[in-house]
Amino acid sequence: MSSRNQSFFAAETAVTPTGPGTWSTQVSDAWNIGTNPNGGYLLASVLRAMAEISDHPDPLSVTTHFLRPGGGGEPGEVAAELIRTGRTLSTLSGSLTQGGKTRITSMAAFTDLGEVNESPITLEPPDLPPVEQCVARSGDQQGVDLPLRSRIDLRIHPDQALAGQAGDAVVSGWIRFTDDHPIDTMNLPLLADAFPPSLFGALGYIGWVPTIELTVHVRRRPAPGWIRGSFRSSDLTGNKMIEDGALWDETGALVAQSRQVGLLLTQE
Amino acid sequence: MSSRNQSFFAAETAVTPTGPGTWSTQVSDAWNIGTNPNGGYLLASVLRAMAEISDHPDPLSVTTHFLRPGGGGEPGEVAAELIRTGRTLSTLSGSLTQGGKTRITSMAAFTDLGEVNESPITLEPPDLPPVEQCVARSGDQQGVDLPLRSRIDLRIHPDQALAGQAGDAVVSGWIRFTDDHPIDTMNLPLLADAFPPSLFGALGYIGWVPTIELTVHVRRRPAPGWIRGSFRSSDLTGNKMIEDGALWDETGALVAQSRQVGLLLTQE
Numbered sequence: 184m185s186s187r188n189q190s191f192f193a194a195e196t197a198v199t200p201t202g203p204g205t206w207s208t209q210v211s212d213a214w215n216i217g218t219n220p221n222g223g224y225l226l227a228s229v230l231r232a233m234a235e236i237s238d239h240p241d242p243l244s245v246t247t248h249f250l251r252p253g254g255g256g257e258p259g260e261v262a263a264e265l266i267r268t269g270r271t272l273s274t275l276s277g278s279l280t281q282g283g284k285t286r287i288t289s290m291a292a293f294t295d296l297g298e299v300n301e302s303p304i305t306l307e308p309p310d311l312p313p314v315e316q317c318v319a320r321s322g323d324q325q326g327v328d329l330p331l332r333s334r335i336d337l338r339i340h341p342d343q344a345l346a347g348q349a350g351d352a353v354v355s356g357w358i359r360f361t362d363d364h365p366i367d368t369m370n371l372p373l374l375a376d377a378f379p380p381s382l383f384g385a386l387g388y389i390g391w392v393p394t395i396e397l398t399v400h401v402r403r404r405p406a407p408g409w410i411r412g413s414f415r416s417s418d419l420t421g422n423k424m425i426e427d428g429a430l431w432d433e434t435g436a437l438v439a440q441s442r443q444v445g446l447l448l449t450q451e
Numbered sequence: 452m453s454s455r456n457q458s459f460f461a462a463e464t465a466v467t468p469t470g471p472g473t474w475s476t477q478v479s480d481a482w483n484i485g486t487n488p489n490g491g492y493l494l495a496s497v498l499r500a501m502a503e504i505s506d507h508p509d510p511l512s513v514t515t516h517f518l519r520p521g522g523g524g525e526p527g528e529v530a531a532e533l534i535r536t537g538r539t540l541s542t543l544s545g546s547l548t549q550g551g552k553t554r555i556t557s558m559a560a561f562t563d564l565g566e567v568n569e570s571p572i573t574l575e576p577p578d579l580p581p582v583e584q585c586v587a588r589s590g591d592q593q594g595v596d597l598p599l600r601s602r603i604d605l606r607i608h609p610d611q612a613l614a615g616q617a618g619d620a621v622v623s624g625w626i627r628f629t630d631d632h633p634i635d636t637m638n639l640p641l642l643a644d645a646f647p648p649s650l651f652g653a654l655g656y657i658g659w660v661p662t663i664e665l666t667v668h669v670r671r672r673p674a675p676g677w678i679r680g681s682f683r684s685s686d687l688t689g690n691k692m693i694e695d696g697a698l699w700d701e702t703g704a705l706v707a708q709s710r711q712v713g714l715l716l717t718q719e
Contacts, residue, residue, distance in 0.1 A: 398666045418572060
């Protein structure tokens with residue numbers, strides 16, 4: 184239901200005030216992976232409610248615990264609270280509830296990323312073939328329906344596009360919205376959760392890897408164009424994996440870092 | 452006030468129930484860096500309150516926002532709430548308040564790390580000279596009093612012990628409690644916040660770097676003995692730095708990963 188002037192993201196993560204610190208939202212099923220909405224998409228509506236009451240415009244640090252899958256195509260209630268505000272930071276908590284059950288709970292610090300003083304300490308982007316030599320992520324590759332493809336255009340490194348192909352727990356590629364809407368800092372947490380699990384590169388398809396907790400640090404406002412991303416699983420034990428990721432804009436500037444702990448579901 | 456049978460940590464992070472979901476604690480000044488308690492130490496009492504109501508024993512993911520400095524030598528009130536519990540995870544929130552002001556607010560997932568199935572995907576420990584060739588962290592090196600030394604024995608890599616010496620934003624070394632109490636999963640978030648800022652290695656002393664947000668992922672129960680740690684600043688912009696760290700036990704097993712965003716205070 185995106186209008187000509189509104190991005191899919193803006194339309195499908197919109198929140199409407201219903202009281203002090205509460206908003207309603209309509210969770211779309213267009214961002215699903217299989218039958219569940221992408222976690223980063225669920226987070227986006229909570230982030231938007233936070234932004235409405237934050238004294239600072241850009242999310243700097245966003246931690247989300249995924250308590251239960253969300254319901255695509257169902258309404259939701261968003262709550263957000265400003266815990267503290269100061270000159271540099273606003274600190275907030277928030278949650279998304281559907282059908283009386285909390286689906287995700289988040290904590291975030293917002294700041295102003297418009298003022299930049301650079302240092303030589305940063306992460307360099309990975310080498311990636313040009314977009315047209317990369318491989319569009321399809322649901323077929325992963326054995327699931329991927330409605331998310333209608334919203335996110337993800338092109339994976341040709342050496343990493345098939346499960347087990349990389350031989351290492353890495354995945355990298357180019358990402359943007361299918362409507363080519365310019366990407367801002369509010370979009371980055373979603374894009375940091377839109378790549379397939381990097382474990383697939385080393386282990387092949389090993390079932391679903393639901394996120395337990397995801398923390399995204401936004402570093403800079405992105406320049407227009409494609410975002411490149413690179414993700415690596417750094418540790419796996421007791422069926423719990425850690426995956427580190429980073430996003431860069433087309434100029435090669437680091438725009439976000441992410442880390443998540445996920446649960447490797449073994450087949451019974 | 453540690454008894455012969457109780458570690459400094461156990462005695463000085465103890466929480467006493469005062470009502471449903473509330474505890475009292477006494478914040479010691481023995482864990483101070485300069486005039487403020489170490490952030491990881493403040494977190495420890497909140498973590499202990501969480502553990503009291505968690506259905507799982509080990510912290511897996513712990514995110515803390517540091518809203519205001521804590522008061523060493525002053526009493527505090529701890530709150531904790533069990534948000535959700537399931538077969539694999541307990542999810543909790545918590546906070547520490549002193550003098551009516553919230554000092555830190557945390558969100559955590561607990562699990563059982565006793566059951567381990569290993570995979571080849573992990574982080575290898577850094578090469579470190581033996582403990583006796585490393586350099587004890589002293590307050591002199593950093594231009595501050597360091598009461599924390601009475602509680603934490605930290606030996607820094609001899610090539611990284613002086614500010615600016617490493618030439619790179621890294622710091623590594625060996626760490627344990629001064630009372631040599633065996634380290635468990637509840638101690639690891641504190642130890643992940645006890646090294647000097649790795650930025651010092653590249654930039655020299657550049658003022659205080661207060662933590663905005665710290666997330667620690669505990670990976671395994673540590674074997675007895677020293678813990679080795681390695682920390683690196685991955686990005687610095689707009690006076691906000693990201694530092695990644697990891698801790699390994701004496702067998703070389705990865706026991707925790709950490710990431711924090713900190714604020715580089717510039718001198719006026």
